[in-house]
Amino acid sequence: MPITSLVSDRLRPFGSTIFAEMTALANKHGAVNLSQGFPDFDGPAAMLEAMGRAAAMGANQYAPMTGLPDLRRGVALWFARMGGFEVDPDAWVTVTCGCTEAIAATMLGLLNPGDGLVVFEPCYDSYQATASMAGARLLPVTLSPGEDGRWTYEPADLQAAFAASPKAILLNTPHNPTGKVFSHEELTEIARLCVEHNVIAITDEVYDHLVYRGEHRRLAGYPGMAERTITLGSIGKLFSATGWKVGWAVAPPTLTMCVRSAHQFLTFCANTPAQAAAAHALLEHMDSTEFLRENLRTNRDLLCDALERAGLEVYRPEAGYFVMCDHSAVSTGLGLDGDVTFSKHLVEAVGVAAIPPGSFYVDRSRGARFVRFAFCKKRGTIEAAIERLSILSRATHALRR
Secondary structure, eight states, X not given: OOOOOOSOTTTGGGOSOHHHHHHHHHHHHTOEEOSSOOOSSOXXXXXXXXXXXXXXXXXXXXXXXXXXXXXXXXXXXXXXXXXXXXXXXXXXXXEESHHHHHHHXXXXXXXXXXXXXXXXXXXXXXXXXXXXXXXXXXXXXXXXXXXXXXXEOOHXXXXXXXXXXXEEEXXXXXXXXXXXXOOHHHHHHHHHHXXXXXXXXXXXXXXXXXXXXXXXXXXGXXXXXXXXXXXXXXXXXXXXXXXXXXXXXXXXXXXXXXXXXXXXXXXXXXXXXXHHHHHHHHHHOTTHHHHHHHHHHHHHHHHHHHHHHTTOEEEXXXXXXXXXXXXXXXXXXXXOOHHHHHHHHIIIIXXXXXXXXGGGSSSGGGGTTEEEEEXXXXXXXXXXXXXXXXXXXXXXXXXXX
């Protein structure tokens, strides 16, 4: 009998990531790549130089499992600065190989097979995969755009998810892929439900510094939440160094123990010279995040305007790297069906790569009418994409005549 697949049952349904697939397709067709969420520019020069100095001075062996002391101190300061509170960096901070490993370590260290996990969808695709690795039972709450363009959920859906006896909720705010910033009222209700049902909160806050409208608030700062929240972050998004893979988890000692119990056997430690440079950036160069935010705000507005001219219904994001659009009107006119078909048409006929977000939903059909673009790029990259999107604009206008 021929061997068809040896991939485990828990991971077989996920296949290869949609990010890798769309980037490969973009490269094949020479498309402007607005699919994968990585900057095509570097972070602060002083941070890059600090990494070279650290390597030259011998920081090339294993770091402590919990992370370099200076980096843990820098993370603690950042956590407090962005709406948190003062924490002991030794007891509360664990450095990981990017936020993605922090997510996996948290899932594997906290959840038992069969435990319920509340998650807002659409969501970063690693959430579903790592939950499956842990054997968790997903309890999705769907976000949908309202008439004002803001993504919201039905309160009854959230209450029903908590009524299903979850062990934890995974909250991403600011949210990928929608750009939603959860409001004070929403966070207050989530905190109330967590306390009432004795639920642990895992918060992915990698875009906490990139808010264009509204205000980011840390769920850990709400009444009753400090002792039950694991807050995750990343240098990759904070300083445009996604390839460094330096992230962290901030949590009280009882929950930090869960994260470290898995982290020590997943990777043990993150890249040592990158940790040293990340510490330098957090302690010395936080002003660069303000420039990044304003640059990306302009990118967002330029791209959103172009997408609207192309006939897409655009949900202008409140934060983050991405903009979600409804392509239905355009794709129907062009005789295209679904997010994957439309995204492939964009690459092949327009020369712009985006992400079909169906894989961000438990039920992929819920994402069929949407498409996601990344604007965390050089201005020249955004301008090149806008020029090519004019092809779609002309096709859309032709359909209307």
